[in-house]
Amino acid sequence: MSTTPEILPRDAVAGLPAYAAGKPPRPAEGLTPYKLSSNENPLGPVxxxxxxxxxxxxxxxxxxxxxxxxxxxxxxxxxxxxxxxxxxxxxxxxxxxxxxxxxxxxxxxxxxxxxxxxxxxxxxxxxxxxxxxxxxxxxxxxxxxxxxxxxxxxxxxxxxxxxxxxxxxxxxxxxxxxxxxxxxxxxxxxxxxxxxxxxxxxxxxxxxxxxxxxxxxxxxxxxxxxxxxxxxxxxxxxxxxxxxxxxxxxxxxxxxxxxxxxxxxxxxxxxxxxIDEVHQRVEEIVQERRRVTAALAEAGWNIPETQANFVWLPLGQGSLDFAEAAGVQALAVRPFAGEGVRVSIGEPPANDRFITLCTTYSGPQGAA
CATH class of the missing domain: 3.40.640.10 (Type I PLP-dependent aspartate aminotransferase-like (Major domain))
Structure with missing residues (x-):
């Protein structure tokens, strides 16, 4: 019997990590799902x-x-x-x-x-x-x-x-x-x-x-x-x-x-x-970012100073647990196992739900 040889890529490709894009939110009864996992602009184009x-x-x-x-x-x-x-x-x-x-x-x-x-x-x-x-x-x-x-x-x-x-x-x-x-x-x-x-x-x-x-x-x-x-x-x-x-x-x-x-x-x-309309939309997101980071600080979280349209929660080994808790709330976030969780600034109702989660979350390595 003949066997088909495995077709292998070149070594540089075989050892590559796979790119992991932000996943969509899971549906949850009674909750509007929000995707906060890909740093997308929730306001869309002009x-x-x-x-x-x-x-x-x-x-x-x-x-x-x-x-x-x-x-x-x-x-x-x-x-x-x-x-x-x-x-x-x-x-x-x-x-x-x-x-x-x-x-x-x-x-x-x-x-x-x-x-x-x-x-x-x-x-x-x-x-x-x-x-x-x-x-x-x-x-x-x-x-x-x-x-x-x-x-x-x-x-x-x-x-x-x-x-x-x-x-x-x-x-x-x-x-x-x-x-x-x-x-x-x-x-x-x-x-x-x-x-x-x-x-x-x-x-x-x-x-x-x-x-x-x-x-x-x-x-x-x-x-x-x-x-x-x-x-x-x-x-x-x-x-x-x-x-x-x-x-x-x-x-x-x-x-x-x-x-x-x-x-x-x-x-x-x-x-x-x-471009003026683009800048207006960016400023709306920046204001939401300030609101979110202020709320997290008030809740006791110690996060890096963000200048982007997302926040980073340095949860370490608790990262996947937090992402699961967010998923239960129909929020898709981006965990990096063992390191932290990146959460995009989204629509105000999505940010409200994220703030509530951070205020109540008591899982591993939660609020400092």
Missing amino acids: PAAAQAAAEAPALHRYPHPSAEALREALAGHLGVPFDDIVAGAGSLGALTQLISAYAGTGADGTGDEVIYAWRSFEAYPIVVRTAGAQDVPVPVTTDGRHDLQAMAAAVTARTRVILLCTPNNPTGPALSHTDVVRFLEQVPRDVVVVIDEAYLEFVRSADPVDGLALYRQYPNVALLRTFSKAHGLAGLRVGYSIAQQSITAHLRKVAVPFAVNAVAEAAAIASLGH
């Missing part, structure tokens, strides 16, 4: 963006392969050169382009190194290892912040890329502009420093990172941005990177053609055209 998506013409035609109209709109909106922008399928698509272009397996067979804080965005190790590079995670501080001193100390001759996530997903704190400048002065100029700004619009800190100023000052800086969060277009997957042309020239070589489809491009351009 009406003009939704209308533009619905009316996008010529769906039987390919869009421009590099989203030229969107890049033109972004160039005007941000005051940057058109060629400094490369579009992608969400900021994750733009990140994949950067890693593909700058980190992989060297000519000697060893992997280039990519440094990032951990815990941070869970796609980082997946993208890095898929490219054949070696990830170098540096633990965040006890209050969920990047340890920039330790990250600078981790740089070696093999380091090709460093990822800074600000505000950090899933813990919430944002880096300061002063600290990032100090960090960049310690990093070799041939190392690409990627500043992931997916939650940029929600930051209300005293010294916010000015990514545009940094990319203009430091040729090795690249920014990641998205329309998924503040603009409420997560379902359309629109993102982009901003960098000087010494970097973007190589990103365009590895960019997937037509990654931003015609419907997504139309909606994103319309959203930019109504």
Whole structure:
């Protein structure tokens, strides 16, 4: 008898962790279910963006392969050169382009190194290892912040890329502009420093990172941005990177053609055209964030300072228990086993129910 041999992927893929997206809420009798597990904008896109998506013409035609109209709109909106922008399928698509272009397996067979804080965005190790590079995670501080001193100390001759996530997903704190400048002065100029700004619009800190100023000052800086969060277009997957042309020239070589489809491009351009409405919606979420964090503090919870559209509960071994308790209340949250639970700021009734849960929860490692 013959046996069919197992078809194995390459080693780098076989050992990858699986990306775990936020799950939908479980129904519960008498309760409206709410999804607080994926950092989505509960207010959705501005009406003009939704209308533009619905009316996008010529769906039987390919869009421009590099989203030229969107890049033109972004160039005007941000005051940057058109060629400094490369579009992608969400900021994750733009990140994949950067890693593909700058980190992989060297000519000697060893992997280039990519440094990032951990815990941070869970796609980082997946993208890095898929490219054949070696990830170098540096633990965040006890209050969920990047340890920039330790990250600078981790740089070696093999380091090709460093990822800074600000505000950090899933813990919430944002880096300061002063600290990032100090960090960049310690990093070799041939190392690409990627500043992931997916939650940029929600930051209300005293010294916010000015990514545009940094990319203009430091040729090795690249920014990641998205329309998924503040603009409420997560379902359309629109993102982009901003960098000087010494970097973007190589990103365009590895960019997937037509990654931003015609419907997504139309909606994103319309959203930019109504940016004041976008900012209004963001401010509503920021106010809800302040209400939620104040209520948690009053209830005795000790959580990291969040500058994003979510909060982080450092529950450790109690994380799965809390997520189960939330599920009973028809709330979907995002647990990270053994570490903590990330909870998105949602609709006010959802936030009310979350606050009530936190006030009454008495499970393992609950309120401090």
